[in-house]
Amino acid sequence: MFERYDPRNWTIAWDELGTAALAIVLASAVAYVLYRVVFAVVIRLARQSDSPVDDLILQRIRHPIKWSLIAVAVTVAAQNDPLMHQYWEPVAQFVRPALLGWIAYSLVKAFTAVLELRLDQAADPVAVRSRRTRIAILSRTATIAIIIITIGLMLLAIPSVKSIGTTLLASAGLAALAIGAAAQPALKSLIAGLQIAITEPLRLGDLVVVDGHTGRVEEIHMAYIIVRTWDERAIVVPTAQILDHSFENWSRKNEQLTGPIFLHLDPIAEIDPIRAEFERFVGEHELWDGRTAQLLMTNAYPESIELRLSVSARTIADVWNLRCAVREHMLAWLRKEQPEALIRHRLEVEAANQRVGQ
Template structure:
């Protein structure tokens, strides 16, 4: 191959150079025209379909497929050209896997984008999050695999790299041990990411509590998961953490939750009027979903009692707002209608002074 590629063996003349340029230009133009015709037909067919998947795939593979067709056209023209043929034979060993890898990468991206667009139109938020999570993890896994295989195929065409590979195969025992030890964290992350995609203990958009922090799952990658808290902080958690340790998922099935509001009142408080006012306020509130409203005395201490006011809402955000408004309304009502129920630290000053005087 290298002997054929030696420029000293070429018989370069003006006529040969012109013929080569004409042949290559004709091949490139023919490839571009054929690409334009094929994609004009594909775009028309995609527009007739109501599915967004084919539009996404056609849009993604347009550019890489153009270069793939140009590469095949140049290869066909170079087969009969003594001037370009030797050099192109050497370059095509590197160009071919790069173009095929680029095309495969674009196909995966197109399918992922189309399937995400379909999932976003789902009316079921839980099903939507599940599909988006599965698509995101599996598409990233496939793209990483495509990149690794493409780079490996390109590098194997380099003689020095290929010799190193042969040497490593000869000492496979030691090499496998070293590579296995070095790749253990990466393999653990890969397996954890695939397990999350299949079993789905959490999904993109889920509200979780991990390490004492509550936030939405913003991104799931093979090695880590990002959790966005209410104050816009981002918590980065290893993916394996969600498989090895327990965590709370507040929206695993749906976002319907029941939350408490605690009131600590004086033992002299009358519970029946407080319960009636609580139920009246909750029933009239637009965020209440009609499932749960209950007021129970959960604790009784010598100087206070604890009331738990349980309410429910259709979403986690609505529940938070409803709890805050219930707490505010009940304290306002207690101040206006039953102020003696509010806890006070009383000091009997007159009795204390009388005791001091007697002493």
Template sequence: MLREFDLLNYAIDWPELVHAVIAIGVSLAIAALVHRLVFSVACRLADRTETPVDGLVLERLRSPTRWAATAIALAMAAEVDAWAAWIWSSVGSLAVPALLGWIAYSLVKAFAAALEYRAEISTNIAAARSRRTRIAILSRTATFLVVFLTVGLVLFQLPGVKQVGATLLASAGLAALAVGAAAQPALKSLIAGLQMAITEPLRLGDMVVIDGHTGRVEDIRMSFVVVRMWDERAAIVPTSRFLDNTFENWSRASELLTGPVYLHLDPAAEVGPIRAEFERFLAEQPAWDGRTGKLLMTEARAGSVELRMAVSAATISDLFELRAAVREHMLDWLRRAQPAALLHSSVTTGSS
């Protein structure tokens, strides 16, 4: 195939070569001018819009459309010049599918960025998470399909690959079984990712508990989900586990949660003053959202009683800090106001 590009195999006709250079140069200049003019007008129109979404799309499309204009210019020159036609016949079969794939890839990324921007400015946190999750999964799926089809179209323009394809078609039955068996994990991950995007059992930013790991969903891929825990460790969980197993999602609809704080006290403890102090302290906390604030005796045993203080907050992080503050204050208050209510255990060690 490379012999076609060896100039020593050809008798160069200099007038024709000059004509080809002029034809190609004029075509490229016109294409560059038209591309620059079109994008200049488009950018001016995009600047007048209220959001930068149009600008994001144009920036993603600037490079692939410039090269597409170059390819169109070369194809136009090939209509009037034999040398240009020879060059275009050599590279056109590879350039066309590659450029179409590049444009499709840029469109997917551009629209994903535009939708991501709209999700970020949304005031509805739950809806924004839902939209971001679908954007992430569907854009990756579309990107994979575009790249796969583009590479396939480019490769099948090569004579050697065509021969391999013909050989495979001769044994299509065995080839289908082999490819199906090899691609089963990839297809399973692809289907799991699409199912995750459609059903949305979890979304980006959700607080989940699975396999003993508690953390925020940081990223959702086709084959795995990244859960970032409070100590900044990352748990890599297969996507199929969220579809095949039970897990907890603490922020499925919203982050409004109620959490308990337990106190195990002596049966002689006076519950009334404890409840009054709990309600007084809770009312002063800015993290409390006012939905839930109750103290109940949930257990009474021979040597102890259990008091459950239920509190609520608008976010999961606020709830965690509120529970810690209530626990610390109530124990400190009990040490000062009702020291007899605290349980004391003695540890004795025998001498050997």
């Protein structure tokens, strides 16, 4: 009924375990030494280059390469040891996809860092924003794909999951419809993100107006976009909304804009002196880029007139500051030189009483 206890069986088992453990230690040590030697040579060769690209790539991939070499060494050692192979092979079915995914992920991050490093050396800010947007979206897309494939390969190592996958493949039509319906929002965001990277309706750093909010594009993700307003609020905009609805992009090609200043004056105002003072002030201002400085009467009402003063500057921030400066100066000049041009709607009770008393 019960097997007889035999000390020799235990001795054989401990010997086999000791041999397997020794093989693992020796294989790991050989792989680690090989890793140190190879990387010492590669790092020495990389230091001879003036470009920091080699250092960035080596820094990103050295750890996954180290553990991958150790895993390969243990796998080779397990081929010659039945006991070790019995226990290592089930674990290796999870380790191998994980290490491959780690290497692919590290390579994507390394090349992303290299491309961003080269962007810092570019002179054109618009081209920099365009390339940085493409790099961000495409690197996130590649990262998501690597994670999904890695997890899928690891799950296929589980027999029950593998059998479920085979059953689903047998009914591929129904599975495709179900998965497509469930993943429609995610797929829509993924396609929208790729389309933004290709067509570039907006880029990182662009000044946009979305749903009445004005701000800079701070982050672009596959599912949403972060717009940072002037008062430091973060507006979260779904990526698909950018393609489905219209929005304003104030820095599509460059940041040179023309901004208006509106003055509402009394019809008695003399326009020529106002125009001359406006052109003099703008022409002497340091923020003006020399492109546009124009004053036009755009509307006339029974009790007022509307003057539009247009100015331009090199950047959007300069346009805003120049508009504020022009508005402040022109109102001060009108109060001093043409006070009758300013519209007044006041009830002066004391002056009216004095006139009645006379």
